Amino acid sequence: MLKILLIEDDFTLCQEIKERLSTWNYDVHTVEDFHQVMDRFTNVNPDLVIIDIQLPQFDGFHWCRMIRTHSKVPIIFLSSRDHPTDMVMSMQLGADDYIQKPFHFDVLIAKIQAILRRVYNYNAETNHIKTWHGATIDFERNTIETNENSIELTKNEAFILQALLSKKNKIVSRDQLMEMLWKDSRFISDNTLTVNVNRLRSKLEVIALDQFIETKIGQGYIALAEENDYV
Template identity: 75%
Template structure:
């Protein structure tokens, strides 16, 4: 049974979401003290976190940043705030998805299931090491090593890179990436993919490899590798 931590200060909404998630056989934990969210997170050790932005004491961005400094646990923002910068901020902080309230519960379940499948069944029956542009890409540890230096990627970033590397020197459409990453493109925005790719390229720049991920305007992305 997967453990989900629901960080939501609206007691009525929390109870409603919890009851629905329990029906899907998830073990759901709340927060007793909103000034101690991270401390409670470390005790629960959830498999996935669902968090609101507007919370007492500190906002969800604060707690997402703190959690991400110590853990790669999947994080979904669930918020009534609809400004594009809120979604961009959540992605930049390392969140895996953003759902705007009010929402349809089936959408929430679909996103939770897709993320859990991707994260916890990620390496099943797959090759874990790959060589690309002289770098060693370790799918299992989410690391890339090149010329003695290493960087660490998030699950999303590595998943995107893997899709591009497996089809190197070929254009992978944005639609194909979205579908493979989130299972169903109806449940994710195009802007979220852009944020994730830009974050991936920025990390690759630390190894001097960022320019090998090319943007093909109006088509998609391509991982280049010279013969």
């Protein structure tokens, strides 16, 4: 279930949007304290953000700037204003779309689906884009990206990482990894497994993620993930 953070101070409209999006199987989170928008964003770690321009305390442009300093998450602006400069400003700040109020709900859904397909290559059959401790993993291109860096993995390194993340916060034994690799026709010896895990850790160290792959002596390996990681 993909998560959406809805930043809207009109309570009635906010609840209506939340209810309608929930029927499309989106996990919608809202903001109650408009002083703490970034805290809410960090806690939710959404796949998409919808922001109204006119908000208490600071406007939507401010929060868009703040979000863009930390994340490339897709953003849709909502606005009851019809100034062309608002649309221009939102695009310049890195928004992915702009919808003027009042709007038809089918238009909002269509835009959300189009953006999610484009950004995450998401459909009913496959979703090879994962997020892990703020990094974006593309298991089709075997890359991991953060705001600052991008690293490339070999096929074996990517396979091992994917296997560990599929059992997040649970120990995966060396025998289990060997069996997974064998079934995938990746003929790999015990020593080669050690080499690949060490190389994977070295690459993850570049983006400060090596700490989240732990060795359990005599048991195997564990990938530590947070509750809101989409792995």
